[in-house]
Amino acid sequence: MREFKRKARVILIDDNADHLRGVKELITLESSFDVVGATTSANLGINLIKKHRPEIVLMDINMPEKDGLQAIQEIEKLNFGVKVIALSGYDDADLIFRAMKLGAKGYVLKTMASAQLIYAMDEVASGKIYLPSALTSRFFEYFQNSFKNEAETSSEENLLSYLTSREEEVLDLLTQGNNYKGIANKLFISETTVKTHVNNIFQKLQVNDRTQAVLYALNNGFANKRRAKLAI
Amino acid sequence: MREFKRKARVILIDDNADHLRGVKELITLESSFDVVGATTSANLGINLIKKHRPEIVLMDINMPEKDGLQAIQEIEKLNFGVKVIALSGYDDADLIFRAMKLGAKGYVLKTMASAQLIYAMDEVASGKIYLPSALTSRFFEYFQNSFKNEAETSSEENLLSYLTSREEEVLDLLTQGNNYKGIANKLFISETTVKTHVNNIFQKLQVNDRTQAVLYALNNGFANKRRAKLAI
DNA sequence: CGTTTTCTAAATCCATAGATTTAGAACAAT
DNA sequence: ATTGTTCTAAATCTATGGATTTAGAAAACG
Numbered sequence: 417m418r419e420f421k422r423k424a425r426v427i428l429i430d431d432n433a434d435h436l437r438g439v440k441e442l443i444t445l446e447s448s449f450d451v452v453g454a455t456t457s458a459n460l461g462i463n464l465i466k467k468h469r470p471e472i473v474l475m476d477i478n479m480p481e482k483d484g485l486q487a488i489q490e491i492e493k494l495n496f497g498v499k500v501i502a503l504s505g506y507d508d509a510d511l512i513f514r515a516m517k518l519g520a521k522g523y524v525l526k527t528m529a530s531a532q533l534i535y536a537m538d539e540v541a542s543g544k545i546y547l548p549s550a551l552t553s554r555f556f557e558y559f560q561n562s563f564k565n566e567a568e569t570s571s572e573e574n575l576l577s578y579l580t581s582r583e584e585e586v587l588d589l590l591t592q593g594n595n596y597k598g599i600a601n602k603l604f605i606s607e608t609t610v611k612t613h614v615n616n617i618f619q620k621l622q623v624n625d626r627t628q629a630v631l632y633a634l635n636n637g638f639a640n641k642r643r644a645k646l647a648i
Numbered sequence: 649m650r651e652f653k654r655k656a657r658v659i660l661i662d663d664n665a666d667h668l669r670g671v672k673e674l675i676t677l678e679s680s681f682d683v684v685g686a687t688t689s690a691n692l693g694i695n696l697i698k699k700h701r702p703e704i705v706l707m708d709i710n711m712p713e714k715d716g717l718q719a720i721q722e723i724e725k726l727n728f729g730v731k732v733i734a735l736s737g738y739d740d741a742d743l744i745f746r747a748m749k750l751g752a753k754g755y756v757l758k759t760m761a762s763a764q765l766i767y768a769m770d771e772v773a774s775g776k777i778y779l780p781s782a783l784t785s786r787f788f789e790y791f792q793n794s795f796k797n798e799a800e801t802s803s804e805e806n807l808l809s810y811l812t813s814r815e816e817e818v819l820d821l822l823t824q825g826n827n828y829k830g831i832a833n834k835l836f837i838s839e840t841t842v843k844t845h846v847n848n849i850f851q852k853l854q855v856n857d858r859t860q861a862v863l864y865a866l867n868n869g870f871a872n873k874r875r876a877k878l879a880i
Numbered sequence: 881c882g883t884t885t886t887c888t889a890a891a892t893c894c895a896t897a898g899a900t901t902t903a904g905a906a907c908a909a910t
Numbered sequence: 911a912t913t914g915t916t917c918t919a920a921a922t923c924t925a926t927g928g929a930t931t932t933a934g935a936a937a938a939c940g
Binding site: 517519544547550552553559560564595623625631634 | 748749750751771776777778779781782784785788789791792795796822823824825827855856857858859860862863866
């Protein structure tokens with residue numbers, strides 16, 4: 417249990433001074449977290465984080481001055497392993513999505529009961545990710561919608577399936593920005609052979625040049641994982 | 649409350665006949681759902697769905713014969729508004745991610761208490777998305793990890809920022825698979841002017857040809873939303 | 881006002897890309 | 911055994927792509 421460990425440190429960042437004070441009091445009185453910093457400025461907050469290296473940061477993301485989302489991104493870039501919980505007044509799907517995408521470990525509405533905030537902090541402190549179920553639902557609607565097109569196009573007849581395995585290899589190298597010579601060298605075959613393969617690829621994908629072939633490949637699920645680094 | 653509505657219909661698909669029978673009994677006895685179909689075959693299940701148009705489908709995704717994920721995709725393609733809940737023996741992050749990506753409205757482990765399955769069905773039937781919090785956590789770890797690179801590279805110095813607005817237009821057309829002539833026609837400028845722009849783009853992006861320029865653009869946040877359809 | 885940037889354009893030249901045809905070898909399928 | 915597919919390769923030809931230089935007009939900046 418956590419009583420035996422050192423109290424986890426928390427830094428609060430909220431441009432609303434009243435809310436900041438309220439949350440600070442709440443945490444101090446009703447939880448076993450240690451508030452080591454509280455500020456209304458995102459920039460000051462980041463400095464506090466650098467100084468104190470807290471386990472948890474409660475970050476208001478509805479700040480006008482500096483965008484809270486941007487602040488989350490900067491905190492993540494520090495790579496301190498700080499766990500950021502986004503605090504927001506809105507259950508907007510796009511906000512939730514962007515906050516989670518940037519690495520927030522939780523998203524809590526300001527209107528939620530104080531016990532839920534403490535619970536979220538406990539969960540996040542123990543390494544989990546916490547999203548209230550209503551927000552999880554919102555998130556997934558957004559998430560699934562953003563993948564809808566991709567799913568549809570990927571289920572259409574995919575011309576990529578007509579490629580032979582060697583042609584797939586060649587196309588893979590094309591999607592890394594190689595020219596004929598580069599491909600020939602990498603596959604230990606002659607340049608003219610590569611040309612033959614590439615021409616066959618064009619026919620099968622019904623495109624006119626390598627750029628279109630590469631675009632077709634990327635738009636149709638080719639090389640989804642190994643989002644290739646350019647071979648420049 | 650749901651008592652006043654017609655009982656929501658459910659179809660069960662699970663290649664394990666024993667488990668299938670157990671779940672059917674459970675739902676019949678302990679919930680207000682109406683099991684209108686149960687089969688061990690994904691293909692038969694899809695036919696049942698076409699016939700009965702159920703509100704809910706419980707789909708085992710650990711089937712050897714036909715992949716359950718593929719079945720989900722096919723069901724979503726029908727566009728019947730069927731709400732699929734994935735049933736799985738594994739809390740594997742990649743499985744969860746793929747199931748949700750394909751449009752599953754819930755993901756429940758077979759090892760979970762039966763009450764939780766009923767709860768999930770209630771939630772999903774009422775239009776929400778249900779993921780147990782432990783799985784939500786798993787999902788987000790995977791999700792955030794898959795966006796990590798993107799966040800990092802997007803915060804590196806982006807050579808795209810050096811492009812003039814005209815060059816951005818030209819690059820945009822390049823990322824749609826246009827050649828010089830196509831770009832010239834679309835921008836009402838001469839082909840040689842396009843060549844000048846394109847050469848300047850190459851210099852600024854430090855690449856050697858159009859394919860590499862397009863790849864750089866796509867990998868660095870250019871045209872993120874309007875995931876361009878090819879101009880073939 | 882002068883300077884710089886951007887957009888436009890042409891000319892030239894060489895390199896690469898792409899189309900097309902032909903063909904041998906290996907292998908799988910029936 | 912024969913047919914079909916895949917992978918290999920070359921030759922040839924034309925089209926497109928890319929590098930480089932030069933330059934005018936317009937707009938932006940200071």
